[in-house]
Amino acid sequence: MTQRIAVLAGDGIGKEVMPEGLRALEAAARRFDLDLTFEAFDFASCDYYLEHGQMLPDDWHSTLVGFDALYYGAIGWPETVPDHVSLWGSLLKFRREFDQYVNLRPCRLLPGIESPLAGRKPGDIDFYVVRENTEGEYSSVGGTMFEGTEREVVIQETVMTRTGVDRVLKYAFDLAQTRPRKKLTSATKSNGIAITMPWWDTRVAAMGERYPEVEVDQFHIDILTANFVLHPDWFDVVVASNLFGDILSDLGPACTGTIGVAPSANINPEGTFPSLFEPVHGSAPDIAGRGIANPIGQIWSGAMMLEHLGQPEAGAAILAAIEAVLAAGDAGTLTPDLKGHGTTEGLGRAIAERI
Amino acid sequence: MTQRIAVLAGDGIGKEVMPEGLRALEAAARRFDLDLTFEAFDFASCDYYLEHGQMLPDDWHSTLVGFDALYYGAIGWPETVPDHVSLWGSLLKFRREFDQYVNLRPCRLLPGIESPLAGRKPGDIDFYVVRENTEGEYSSVGGTMFEGTEREVVIQETVMTRTGVDRVLKYAFDLAQTRPRKKLTSATKSNGIAITMPWWDTRVAAMGERYPEVEVDQFHIDILTANFVLHPDWFDVVVASNLFGDILSDLGPACTGTIGVAPSANINPEGTFPSLFEPVHGSAPDIAGRGIANPIGQIWSGAMMLEHLGQPEAGAAILAAIEAVLAAGDAGTLTPDLKGHGTTEGLGRAIAERI
Ligand SMILES: CC(C)[C@H](C(=O)O)[C@@H](O)C(=O)O
Ligand SMILES: CC(C)[C@H](C(=O)O)[C@@H](O)C(=O)O
Numbered sequence: 001m002t003q004r005i006a007v008l009a010g011d012g013i014g015k016e017v018m019p020e021g022l023r024a025l026e027a028a029a030r031r032f033d034l035d036l037t038f039e040a041f042d043f044a045s046c047d048y049y050l051e052h053g054q055m056l057p058d059d060w061h062s063t064l065v066g067f068d069a070l071y072y073g074a075i076g077w078p079e080t081v082p083d084h085v086s087l088w089g090s091l092l093k094f095r096r097e098f099d100q101y102v103n104l105r106p107c108r109l110l111p112g113i114e115s116p117l118a119g120r121k122p123g124d125i126d127f128y129v130v131r132e133n134t135e136g137e138y139s140s141v142g143g144t145m146f147e148g149t150e151r152e153v154v155i156q157e158t159v160m161t162r163t164g165v166d167r168v169l170k171y172a173f174d175l176a177q178t179r180p181r182k183k184l185t186s187a188t189k190s191n192g193i194a195i196t197m198p199w200w201d202t203r204v205a206a207m208g209e210r211y212p213e214v215e216v217d218q219f220h221i222d223i224l225t226a227n228f229v230l231h232p233d234w235f236d237v238v239v240a241s242n243l244f245g246d247i248l249s250d251l252g253p254a255c256t257g258t259i260g261v262a263p264s265a266n267i268n269p270e271g272t273f274p275s276l277f278e279p280v281h282g283s284a285p286d287i288a289g290r291g292i293a294n295p296i297g298q299i300w301s302g303a304m305m306l307e308h309l310g311q312p313e314a315g316a317a318i319l320a321a322i323e324a325v326l327a328a329g330d331a332g333t334l335t336p337d338l339k340g341h342g343t344t345e346g347l348g349r350a351i352a353e354r355i
Numbered sequence: 356m357t358q359r360i361a362v363l364a365g366d367g368i369g370k371e372v373m374p375e376g377l378r379a380l381e382a383a384a385r386r387f388d389l390d391l392t393f394e395a396f397d398f399a400s401c402d403y404y405l406e407h408g409q410m411l412p413d414d415w416h417s418t419l420v421g422f423d424a425l426y427y428g429a430i431g432w433p434e435t436v437p438d439h440v441s442l443w444g445s446l447l448k449f450r451r452e453f454d455q456y457v458n459l460r461p462c463r464l465l466p467g468i469e470s471p472l473a474g475r476k477p478g479d480i481d482f483y484v485v486r487e488n489t490e491g492e493y494s495s496v497g498g499t500m501f502e503g504t505e506r507e508v509v510i511q512e513t514v515m516t517r518t519g520v521d522r523v524l525k526y527a528f529d530l531a532q533t534r535p536r537k538k539l540t541s542a543t544k545s546n547g548i549a550i551t552m553p554w555w556d557t558r559v560a561a562m563g564e565r566y567p568e569v570e571v572d573q574f575h576i577d578i579l580t581a582n583f584v585l586h587p588d589w590f591d592v593v594v595a596s597n598l599f600g601d602i603l604s605d606l607g608p609a610c611t612g613t614i615g616v617a618p619s620a621n622i623n624p625e626g627t628f629p630s631l632f633e634p635v636h637g638s639a640p641d642i643a644g645r646g647i648a649n650p651i652g653q654i655w656s657g658a659m660m661l662e663h664l665g666q667p668e669a670g671a672a673i674l675a676a677i678e679a680v681l682a683a684g685d686a687g688t689l690t691p692d693l694k695g696h697g698t699t700e701g702l703g704r705a706i707a708e709r710i
Binding site: 076082083084087088092114115116117118119137138140142143144149150151152153154155156157158159160161162163189190191192193194195196197198199221222223225226227229230242243246247249250251253254255259282 | 431437438439441442443447469470471472473474492493495497498499504505506507508509510511512513514515516517518544545546547548549550551552553554576577578580581582584585597598601602604605606608609610614637
């Protein structure tokens with residue numbers, strides 16, 4: 001059965017790491033005899049915006065909806081297009097309109113990568129952030145009053161729904177249930193954010209009753225970020241609202257050494273719409289065009305995509321290849337963020353060869 | 356001139372660290388011949404709530420408004436009073452009704468404290484978080500629709516005003532101006548939080564024009580938390596909204612070793628109302644009652660209070676005493692969070708003796 005993948009490289013280093021992601025996927029397809037086809041699109045990029053005045057063509061939905069998955073690079077080029085325009089016109093639209101309500105982000109300390117945390121070794125940090133991905137603090141509801149005057153007031157609403165919160169909690173509890181430690185941590189801020197977050201806590205408690213085997217705890221987001229640094233070994237599955245999940249899934253990977261390595265999956269668990277796989281890192285205008293971006297986040301995202309497409313062995317093989325190349329620690333292969341002096345392509349080829 | 360200080364110990368370890376804070380202040384008063392008087396109140400605590408059904412007496416405002424400063428312990432005892440009830444009924448009320456619109460929190464790696472970050476030494480981390488402290492994400496505006504049903508929708512509004520944002524930005528820029536590096540970092544999330552945060556960015560840019568000597572940069576809150584861990588040396592003055600500042604001022608101290616040590620000042624810069632000084636840590640139900648809480652956050656907050664009251668030498672003497680005791684590193688004096696086996700009182704006495 002052919003599986004069709006839409007390829008959207010996006011901006012900046014997205015265009016540099018994407019070929020390496022594809023190289024790894026093709027290697028895995030050869031080894032495991034998978035029938036994958038790739039179709040590349042130039043939209044969902046700031047270049048496209050500059051030419052067409054919008055991030056996506058009018059028929060983007062019908063163009064993409066039939067694919068089995070979307071493989072995404074990185075988006076944003078703030079010098080020419082403000083971030084909120086490029087992001088709301090592409091990535092955030094996909095998440096919402098394709099109802100990719102789970103954003104799943106592993107935080108794992110890999111061999112050969114030095115953690116900025118003192119004394120942490122591979123195995124010490126290994127958890128998932130499960131982020132609500134369609135509602136919450138990322139809302140487009142609100143506005144400005146007395147605009148441009150001293151009395152200016154700007155309001156933005158956080159909107160949470162029982163449907164939206166319960167389904168992502170269910171996903172997180174299900175995930176915790178499959179893990180040896182069966183532990184779920186809820187990110188809250190019910191002491192300060194006094195309407196939505198106390199309610200979030202009640203939803204977590206209600207869902208918890210359906211999972212008696214899962215041990216549940218919660219931290220306010222402020223001390224939770226502190227505990228990511230002080231006690232990263234405490235965590236197994238961390239479930240969070242859209243904004244809190246965004247923060248935790250950059251901080252978690254930072255604690256495991258480099259953001260360049262972290263993958264993410266934007267999942268529509270029911271499969272009604274295609275899911276989207278992308279690295280956690282952004283388009284990195286500061287290093288774009290130099291061929292030194294770390295392609296591992298893109299490649300690992302490809303591994304998550306294969307897992308999602310029902311090919312867990314192929315996904316595992318990609319991850320094993322990443323780990324092997326990192327463990328080998330060849331400075332000529334590793335990119336500068338890993339303290340090497342290799343290139344995007346060199347590191348991508350090394351991983352593809354291992355696969 | 357007598358300076359009158361209202362003492363509110365609060366809950367849990369608040370009641371244990373407060374006596375040590377007072378001990379240090381009294382030592383400083385003797386040495387610098389200050390005329391400080393202290394008046395203790397039992398309200399703003401969960402015990403008071405359980406007895407009176409409210410956190411504060413009806414006349415709290417007139418009782419406290421005449422003081423020169425409020426010296427606060429820690430608040431919250433979630434086992435008996437939900438956090439949002441205790442906090443909104445006390446601390447958050449003080450911040451708002453006494454218009455303490457600046458929350459100033461130093462993040463400094465002190466001698467003798469081991470940072471969880473690999474290879475960081477005293478001097479490497481030394482910045483301030485300036486947090487907006489009265490509006491923003493901590494709003495009480497919003498509500499629930501279709502309550503208790505599957506269709507439940509919960510809405511909470513973030514409210515920012517030009518007055519509120521500009522005045523805290525001004526404070527932060529003024530502070531940056533006095534520092535050798537003259538660098539200000541703005542915490543934003545204008546790529547995702549599409550109404551309030553792009554507007555926040557324009558206010559930062561507008562204020563920046565009035566401070567040509569201050570170097571300004573900005574990061575989205577997700578990558579900013581990552582950079583606190585990866586590059587804490589990049590920061591000098593970080594200015595943030597209420598929620599983002601809350602997060603950063605727990606994470607920053609975590610990166611400097613222990614939250615138990617971090618102080619904070621809730622400042623009404625105009626002096627129309629008393630300012631409030633409190634440790635960053637909470638009431639810590641898990642260790643309360645054992646006499647092992649670290650009193651340094653409380654003591655250092657007292658130093659910030661003296662500075663605010665126009666006694667910078669006395670404040671500096673307290674901080675120097677803290678540093679000396681930490682540098683001495685006597686395990687019998689240091690509390691368990693500092694890897695010692697001392698007590699709250701023992702550590703407090705050691706610091707007071709140095710003063
Ligand atoms: C206790 C809580 C409401 C408070 C806050 O979020 O402001 C605390 O975390 C702080 O930082 O002072
Ligand atoms: C680019 C930005 C809008 C996005 C987000 O905040 O969701 C990114 O940080 C992410 O985590 O995928």
